Amino acid sequence: MSYSRVTKVAEAKLPTRSGDFRILGFEGELAPDQEPGPQGKRIEEAVALVYGDIASQPSPILRIHSQCLTGDVFHSLRCDCRQQLELALDTIVAHGSGLVIYEEQEGRGIGLMAKLRAYELQDQGLDTIEANVRLGYRSDHRDFSLPAEILRQMGIRSVRLITNNPEKVAALQAHGVQVERLSAEVAPTLNSESYLQVKREKMGHLISSL
Numbered sequence: 110m111s112y113s114r115v116t117k118v119a120e121a122k123l124p125t126r127s128g129d130f131r132i133l134g135f136e137g138e139l140a141p142d143q144e145p146g147p148q149g150k151r152i153e154e155a156v157a158l159v160y161g162d163i164a165s166q167p168s169p170i171l172r173i174h175s176q177c178l179t180g181d182v183f184h185s186l187r188c189d190c191r192q193q194l195e196l197a198l199d200t201i202v203a204h205g206s207g208l209v210i211y212e213e214q215e216g217r218g219i220g221l222m223a224k225l226r227a228y229e230l231q232d233q234g235l236d237t238i239e240a241n242v243r244l245g246y247r248s249d250h251r252d253f254s255l256p257a258e259i260l261r262q263m264g265i266r267s268v269r270l271i272t273n274n275p276e277k278v279a280a281l282q283a284h285g286v287q288v289e290r291l292s293a294e295v296a297p298t299l300n301s302e303s304y305l306q307v308k309r310e311k312m313g314h315l316i317s318s319l
């Protein structure tokens with residue numbers, strides 16, 4: 110994905126349970142020659158939650174987190190998103206600095222309603238990838254070029270990335286960012302175990318504790 114402009118539109122304090130962050134709002138407008146993703150948006154939004162003095166860090170801790178309404182807001186046990194977000198915030202605060210880029214790629218980019226339809230199919234026995242394919246989507250529609258551009262604008266060229274997903278690492282590296290991976294493994298719940306198994310077996314996620 111390429112953007113004709115990526116703009117920081119706001120910056121404010123954001124005290125959280127984990128600690129006192131700053132929240133930066135970004136808008137990325139797709140370049141005219143770019144087809145929008147399944148959600149059809151031409152302007153994509155992302156926020157960066159920044160803790161401490163990241164500018165003095167040669168390689169700040171980073172989590173790129175894709176929106177998951179069901180997990181992040183309602184603490185759904187179908188997935189590990191909420192636990193990973195808490196892990197990231199707590200790791201950053203314990204370390205003294207770092208950032209989370211939270212992008213609106215709900216359902217790995219297919220959008221909330223499509224993700225719920227995929228959940229419906231998973232309730233009937235399909236796995237997370239089969240459900241996407243049955244609905245006419247790829248397993249993952251995300252493109253991490255907006256977070257990469259945000260990092261560039263913030264002057265960050267090297268990161269310690271909290272993730273189990275090798276494609277996220279490769280995507281940032283393709284944008285010229287140096288990446289060291291920090292594990293984002295969290296304890297599986299009864300409901301998330303089979304989902305995590307599919308992520309490991311079919312999507313190559315680096316998960317050892319199943």
Ligand SMILES: Nc1nc2c(ncn2[C@@H]2O[C@H](COP(=O)(O)OP(=O)(O)OP(=O)(O)O)[C@@H](O)[C@H]2O)c(=O)[nH]1
Pocket residue numbers: 173174175176177178188189190193214215216217218219223224227228231237241271272273274277293308314
């Ligand atoms: N389409 C679809 N999206 C899902 C499903 N479960 C979770 N998601 C979305 O998946 C995204 C998170 O991606 P994950 O594959 O869990 O993890 P990741 O971000 O690739 O990798 P990590 O950095 O290790 O967390 C969020 O946008 C969720 O809304 C599902 O069953 N179907």
Ligand SMILES: [Zn+2]
Pocket residue numbers: 177179180181188189190191
């Ligand atoms: Zn989730």
